[in-house]
Amino acid sequence: MKPLDDCLKWLPILKECAHTYLNESEYDQFESLSSEEVAIQLVNLLEKPIMSFTVVNDVYFRARWAEVLQTLHPEQDLTLLEVATGDADMIPQVMARTHLNGRYITANMNKSLNASLLRKTENLGLNLEVIEDDAAHIAEHLGHNAVDIIAFQHAINDVIQAILCDRVGIDTTFSDWMETLPRMIEILQQEIVQNTLELHAKEPFLQLIDTLLQVLKPNGIIAMNHYMFQLDLDWGYPPALFEHMVPLTRKWLREVTECEEIAVDGFDPQWWIFLQKKSS
Numbered sequence: 001m002k003p004l005d006d007c008l009k010w011l012p013i014l015k016e017c018a019h020t021y022l023n024e025s026e027y028d029q030f031e032s033l034s035s036e037e038v039a040i041q042l043v044n045l046l047e048k049p050i051m052s053f054t055v056v057n058d059v060y061f062r063a064r065w066a067e068v069l070q071t072l073h074p075e076q077d078l079t080l081l082e083v084a085t086g087d088a089d090m091i092p093q094v095m096a097r098t099h100l101n102g103r104y105i106t107a108n109m110n111k112s113l114n115a116s117l118l119r120k121t122e123n124l125g126l127n128l129e130v131i132e133d134d135a136a137h138i139a140e141h142l143g144h145n146a147v148d149i150i151a152f153q154h155a156i157n158d159v160i161q162a163i164l165c166d167r168v169g170i171d172t173t174f175s176d177w178m179e180t181l182p183r184m185i186e187i188l189q190q191e192i193v194q195n196t197l198e199l200h201a202k203e204p205f206l207q208l209i210d211t212l213l214q215v216l217k218p219n220g221i222i223a224m225n226h227y228m229f230q231l232d233l234d235w236g237y238p239p240a241l242f243e244h245m246v247p248l249t250r251k252w253l254r255e256v257t258e259c260e261e262i263a264v265d266g267f268d269p270q271w272w273i274f275l276q277k278k279s280s
């Protein structure tokens, strides 16, 4: 696979990033690793599908999203909407350190992942709001021109999976996401074999983007990233789809006329998309 990022950039600054983006006990964990172990974990993280969840992953993803926020909206008054957060807390963790006066909102349907997210973030002191609803309804909650950045942190695949589940009547709100994942993967396998993914998922995905563009301020940005988990591949996730989730989505997104893709230096288009809402 194409590396997610440049190891040589991150290795020399990882300790400083750990100091900035980890809490005390996480930092102690980081400090307990030898520099050789840190280097091995970083290479594994950036150059292979992710196999383990380590404190090195936390440092890297928090520091990477901090770069995104710093580049796109360094001012303190950031209002950010995350779509399909699950219980992945990297963006709230970053905002608590870089934009403590900002506002973090997530549109996240799954009940138990929301409960877990709230537990993980309860001591951050961040203005954090969970909207337990489909992001396709977000304009009803937030109105128009309300947010500066919309983030899909490893969420393109989850949104597509939820769309496909909804189509065939599989609940993803009240169920356990990981217990449902094998069924989601089966559906994706069928979609690939029958060549129907675009037919079944593109329109609802683009409708969601249309709604998101309503709540985004003019010139605001939708930032999406992706990476692969080895577990999903082991369970049969179609490998070419998983690896090329961003290029596939980019092809669909070209039909949206209210925004355009912008290049952001240092972010590989294989793993990132940045869309800017046009000003009029």
Ligand SMILES: C[S@@+](CC[C@H](N)C(=O)[O-])C[C@H]1O[C@@H](n2cnc3c(N)ncnc32)[C@H](O)[C@@H]1O
Pocket: 083, 084, 085, 086, 087, 088, 107, 108, 109, 110, 113, 114, 133, 134, 135, 136, 153, 154, 155, 158, 159, 160, 162, 163, 172, 173, 177, 208
């Ligand atoms: C596995 S978690 C995502 C975790 C996170 N994005 C990550 O991988 O780092 C999947 C989450 O996506 C949410 N989700 C999927 N489609 C959604 C939508 N259209 N609106 C809101 N939440 C959605 C699910 O409800 C669930 O909470």
